[in-house]
Amino acid sequence: MSLRIYNTLSGKVEEFVPADPPKVKIYTCGVTVYDDSHVGHGRSLIVFDTFRRFLEHLGYEVKFVRNFTDVDDKIINRAKKECVSFMTIANRYIASYYKDMEAIRVRPADVEPRVTEHIQEIIDVIQRLIEKGFAYEADGDVYFSVKAFKEYGKLSKRSPEEMEAGARVEPSEKKRDPLDFALWKASKAGEPAWDSPWGKGRPGWHTECVAMIFKHLGESIDIHGGGLDLVFPHHENEIAQAEAITGKPFARYWMHNGLVTVGGQKMSKSLGNYVTLKEIYTKYHPDVLRLLVLFTHYRSPLDFSWDKMEETKRAYERLKGSIEDLDLLKKLKVEAGGETPHPLYEKLKDFETSFFEALSEDFNTPEALAKVFALVSELGKVKNRAFSEGKIYETDLKAYEEVAESLLKTMKGIFGLLEDLKPECEVQEVVAKELEPGKVLDETLVNLLVEVRTLARKEKQYKIADFIRDRLKEIGIELEDTPSGTKWKRV
RNA sequence: GGCGACGUGGCCGAGCGGACUAAGGCGGGGGACUGCAAAUCCCCUUAUCGGCGGUUCGAAUCCGCCCGUCGCCUCCA
Numbered sequence: 001m002s003l004r005i006y007n008t009l010s011g012k013v014e015e016f017v018p019a020d021p022p023k024v025k026i027y028t029c030g031v032t033v034y035d036d037s038h039v040g041h042g043r044s045l046i047v048f049d050t051f052r053r054f055l056e057h058l059g060y061e062v063k064f065v066r067n068f069t070d071v072d073d074k075i076i077n078r079a080k081k082e083c084v085s086f087m088t089i090a091n092r093y094i095a096s097y098y099k100d101m102e103a104i105r106v107r108p109a110d111v112e113p114r115v116t117e118h119i120q121e122i123i124d125v126i127q128r129l130i131e132k133g134f135a136y137e138a139d140g141d142v143y144f145s146v147k148a149f150k151e152y153g154k155l156s157k158r159s160p161e162e163m164e165a166g167a168r169v170e171p172s173e174k175k176r177d178p179l180d181f182a183l184w185k186a187s188k189a190g191e192p193a194w195d196s197p198w199g200k201g202r203p204g205w206h207t208e209c210v211a212m213i214f215k216h217l218g219e220s221i222d223i224h225g226g227g228l229d230l231v232f233p234h235h236e237n238e239i240a241q242a243e244a245i246t247g248k249p250f251a252r253y254w255m256h257n258g259l260v261t262v263g264g265q266k267m268s269k270s271l272g273n274y275v276t277l278k279e280i281y282t283k284y285h286p287d288v289l290r291l292l293v294l295f296t297h298y299r300s301p302l303d304f305s306w307d308k309m310e311e312t313k314r315a316y317e318r319l320k321g322s323i324e325d326l327d328l329l330k331k332l333k334v335e336a337g338g339e340t341p342h343p344l345y346e347k348l349k350d351f352e353t354s355f356f357e358a359l360s361e362d363f364n365t366p367e368a369l370a371k372v373f374a375l376v377s378e379l380g381k382v383k384n385r386a387f388s389e390g391k392i393y394e395t396d397l398k399a400y401e402e403v404a405e406s407l408l409k410t411m412k413g414i415f416g417l418l419e420d421l422k423p424e425c426e427v428q429e430v431v432a433k434e435l436e437p438g439k440v441l442d443e444t445l446v447n448l449l450v451e452v453r454t455l456a457r458k459e460k461q462y463k464i465a466d467f468i469r470d471r472l473k474e475i476g477i478e479l480e481d482t483p484s485g486t487k488w489k490r491v
Numbered sequence: 492g493g494c495g496a497c498g499u500g501g502c503c504g505a506g507c508g509g510a511c512u513a514a515g516g517c518g519g520g521g522g523a524c525u526g527c528a529a530a531u532c533c534c535c536u537u538a539u540c541g542g543c544g545g546u547u548c549g550a551a552u553c554c555g556c557c558c559g560u561c562g563c564c565u566c567c568a
Contacts, residue, residue, distance in 0.1 A: 032567070044568035070546065074566075156563075158494055163564065205566080227568030229494090234567085256566070258496090267568095295516070296504070301497080301561070308503070313516045318516090321530070328530090358505095366505050370515035377532085384532040388524050462526055469528075481530045487530095 003058065003360045004456070008231060008254040008301060009155055013362050016253065018222045024060040027054065029178045029209060029226040030240045031235070032069040033093035036275035039230075039304050040267040044227050046293045046416075047257045049106040049186070049226075051359040053414050054359055065216045066109035068094060070116050071192055071202055086192050091404045100277040104286045105416040106270055108489070113212045115203065119194045122203045122212040125241065126196075134244040138174040140186025140199045144206075146179040149240045156232035157202050157255060174231060183207050206237035211249075213242070222250035228259055228299075229266075267304060275304065287320075287417050288313045294365040295414060313375075320418060322376045324406045325383050325489075327390055330401075331484035339391025342380060348403045353374045355410065363485050365415075375407055390483045446477060450486050453479075 003016040018024045021232050028048045031041055048066075056064050070090035075286070094114075101108070114121070126142050129135035134148045146152050146160055153159050158181055160303040182204035187193035187474040193200035213221060215255045219242070227237065235254065237479050242250035259266050262273040292312040296302045358367035382400050386392040411417040449468055479488050 029568070032566085041568050047568095156494080158564075162493055204492085225568095229563070229567055232563060233565090234493095259562070259568075261561075269567075286512095300504085303492095303503090308517090311503070314518095315516050325530080364505075366516090367514070370505070373515055380504070380531050381532085382522080387531065434512095457526080461524075466527070475562090478529075481525075481527095481529075 002377070003055075004362055005253060006362050007252075008256050009251075011157075014253070018060065019220065019252065022059060022061050024055055026062060026211065026220040026223040026225065027065045027213050027217060027221055028109075028224070029230055030066040030068050031097060032072055032074060033090045033091060034072075034074040035269065036096055036271075038267060038276050038279060040227070040274065040488055041279065042100070042104060042277050042280070042289060043227075043260050043302060044257050045101065045288055046104065047226050047298045050256075050290075050294065050415060051105075051255075051298075051363055053416065057095060057414055063111075063114065063217065064109045065212065067212050068112065068114045068422075069205065070094070070096075072116045072205060076191055079188075080326075083428065085208045090114075094272065096364045100281075100284075104277060104289055105418075107421055107430045109338075111216045113216060113444065115208045115212075118208065118215065119203065121215050122207050123184075123194075123196050125211045125214065125245065126203075127208055128245050129183065129241060132244060135183055136176065138197050140201060141174050141182060142184035142239065143175055143180040144183050146181070147177055149244050150420045151243070152240050153236065153237050158232070172190060177218070180206075181206060181233065183241075206234060207241060209234075209238050210242045210250075219246045220248045220252075221251050223253045223255055225255040226256070228256045231256055234348050257298045258296075258413060261301050261303045262305070265304060267348075267434065269366065280309075284309055284313060285316070288316050290415065290417055291316050291319075291369075295367060297366055297483075298363055301441055313392065316417075319372065320378055320421070321323060322379045323408050323421060324381075325379070326401055326481050328484040328487070329386055329397055332386055332397075333391040334394055334397055335391050335399050338395035340395060342395050342397040342399035344382065344403050345355050347378045348373060349408060351407075352410075359421045360413075367437045372407070372411070376405070379407075387483055446472070446488060450479065450488060454486060457481075 004013050006017050007012045016248075026048075028044070031037055037045075052062055052064050068090075071086060075086050075089050079089045082089070127137060127393045128340075129144065130137065131144065131177075134144055135144050153163075163179060183206070184196060184198055184201050185204055186199060186201045192202055194202060213224075224235065239250050261267060262275075265271060265273060267274050277289075280286070288309060292308060293302065295312065295315075310447075353375065355368050358364045358371060361367075380398060382396050386396060407423070408418055412419050449472065452467045453468040456462075456468070474477060476491055477488050478491050479486055
């Protein structure tokens with residue numbers, strides 16, 4: 001089965017063929033560590049994390065690199081504000097980032113380089129550009145000469161001429177051309193600085209990814225990814241630098257995820273309309289965020305709202321429930337017989353085929369999820385029959401078990417969902433402890449109440465039984481009576 | 492101003508020339524099951540795909556114009 005993905009460079013969906021199969025080299029632009037990550041960052045991270053898992057599943061040997069920008073204006077400004085060094089800020093938010101990634105199950109990349117550990121490599125790139133006549137020094141700064149690179153604009157589909165007409169580019173006396181961009185910035189007093197052939201300074205933003213890719217992946221990679229907002233100028237500038245040096249295609253496929261919006265407007269720090277990942281996962285199981293992201297095609301905009309989180313949570317609980325229900329079914333009276341080539345197996349086969357077909361066509365996760373929920377419905381039918389009859393046929397149970405386990409394996413492995421089934425209690429417990437230390441539930445006490453209620457129901461004391469159920473609900477515990485007994489969960 | 496994307500049922504969201512009598516999720520209504528709920532299932536809500544014109548045997552899907560929304564052009568996932 002061939003994989004097809006949309007390539008920003010060509011503007012088309014193309015068949016994906018790595019340069020040196022089965023190896024696949026991927027690089028995505030990571031975060032600038034000056035504050036906590038928000039849902040916009042989260043989306044990009046989740047999209048590429050899932051895509052990487054899918055590639056691995058297809059049998060590719062993926063080498064995945066994702067960087068940290070740990071020195072730039074925003075970090076420096078924040079450091080000044082707090083009267084600490086920029087490294088303190090960077091380290092703090094790298095730690096925070098790792099906490100977030102663990103929570104939302106984004107696996108670490110194979111290499112996670114930091115700019116400050118690649119200063120020499122960056123200087124080397126700049127020097128090569130100067131030697132080749134693509135860059136020039138001006139009073140301690142170094143700029144890339146955009147006009148010297150004739151293919152400039154090929155990724156973002158714009159020409160230098162057009163851009164000069166629009167001319168919102170900041171004029172600088174040091175630049176020979178307003179479109180030129182900084183590769184190296186002479187440092188001002190009190191700013192982090194490194195020695196260079198052009199004096200003390202620090203790297204401009206666009207060079208770091210080139211230097212890190214050259215070092216960790218080579219001169220040409222298979223896939224370069226990032227948010228749509230990086231297409232111009234960042235990725236365009238990367239191409240200019242890398243290809244000016246090597247004369248080879250820098251990345252063969254460029255993948256860009258759509259942005260997260262709030263009420264239709266881009267989620268961003270500057271607009272102040274952002275929601276941090278920490279806020280998300282203290283209120284919801286992190287899987288709900290992953291599912292929310294996967295429910296929209298990666299190239300479409302995703303409009304975030306808390307209502308949507310609620311909707312997604314219900315869908316998530318249905319998915320999770322279909323797998324957890326296996327435990328309930330196992331407790332039923334099992335009766336010999338039932339359909340022998342069980343129809344569920346056929347459904348499972350259909351699912352597996354269509355699920356991977358959907359992902360292979362420009363990574364269509366919403367369509368893949370449609371297939372998931374079709375299977376969930378099939379499982380529900382079996383459950384419905386069993387619960388209605390108060391017993392289950394042997395073949396039903398066996399088929400349910402195998403299908404549920406297979407589905408769970410796929411959800412875990414590729415979508416990164418349901419990695420710890422029955423995780424909800426644990427996760428929420430941890431959160432609850434952090435938030436309100438005194439308010440941790442005593443499970444044995446809840447179980448006791450449930451037992452008392454079961455007795456009451458046996459005696460047909462329904463008023464008492466309902467009272468217990470209602471009161472438990474008020475303190476956040478929901479009861480569900482099943483033929484296999486009563487189960488409860490926190491809400 | 493320049494470049495680009497999008498507009499699908501109550502909401503979200505796939506589909507991007509013929510298996511579309513348009514996937515899936517969420518919500519609402521009815522029913523089965525249940526002491527009652529919950530969970531699950533079944534049925535309905537539920538679609539001529541922003542508007543107009545064109546290309547085609549055939550268009551949600553291609554082209555043009557218009558309206559609306561958003562993104563990039565400055566740091567941004």
